[in-house]
Amino acid sequence: MDLEFILNIIEEGGYWALFLWLWLGIFGMPIPNELIVMTVGLATSQGVLNPILTFxxxxxxxxxxxxxxxxxxxxxxxxxxxxxxxxxxxxxSIDKSLYLIEKYHAFSLSFSYFLPGVRNFVPFLYGSSRLPYKSFALFAYSGAFVWLLIMFTLGYIFGEEIDTIMQYGKELLLILGVCAAIFLSVKVVRKKRREKMQAS
Known part of the structure; x- marks a missing residue:
């Protein structure tokens, strides 16, 4: 993706345009979110955008x-x-999403955003299965934050190598997704143990 293309979008519509781009991109935008976020990270590293506000x-x-x-x-x-x-x-994509849900249950929300092709279907399937919103938000939002932090940082530090990163993107995202799921699982288990100890 061209850095100038990102800047034109923000110049024309401000940060609202960037927000809408990420939001409405779920309805068929052909550009991978990894590419968008790393390009934005590159723009912040060059002082073109405010890094905190952009993030x-x-x-x-x-x-x-x-x-x-x-x-x-x-x-x-x-x-x-x-x-x-x-x-x-x-x-x-639906079959893959169902497999992840059956195998990892709600934890699949934590790393599904790392997997292009299923990142939109796993939340959809949990919505249709009436998973409580609180549970959905806990796993989905935390997983998305970890994903964004990684992609944004990669763009900020290695922005000039975006093409190389994207070439091996699937393998990298899968590894990072598994690591994120393990990390979040450990945190949830520890929290439940503390609650049980306090209750007893």
Missing amino acids: LVVYFGILTALTTIYALGHFLGRPLLRMFAKKNKFSK
Whole structure:
């Protein structure tokens, strides 16, 4: 992605344009979020954008997108799922998402954002299965934060090597996703143990 393209978007619409780009990108934008975020990270490293404000805008754009997907699953899950399942383009992603959900349960939300192709379907399926919003937010938002922190930092430090990073992106994201899931799992287990000890 061209840095000038990012800057044109922000110049024309401000940070709101960046927010909307991350939010509405779930409805078919062909550009991977990894590429968007690393390019934005590169722009902040060059002093073109404010790093803290940019990070927060991108994060809230991602959270809004995840929440929108969850809400669509909650309110329109079954009809939309039947429609998606009929299309070969989406059926494989749905199968992968279901496999992750069955194997890792709610923890799949923590690392699903690291996996292009399923990152939009896992929240959708949890919305349709009526997973409580609090549980959804705990796992999905924390996982998205870890993903964003990694991608933003990669863009900030190694922005000139974006093409190389994207070449090995799937393997890298899978490893990082597993690490994030393990980290979050350990934190949740420790928290539950502390609560049990305090209760007893």
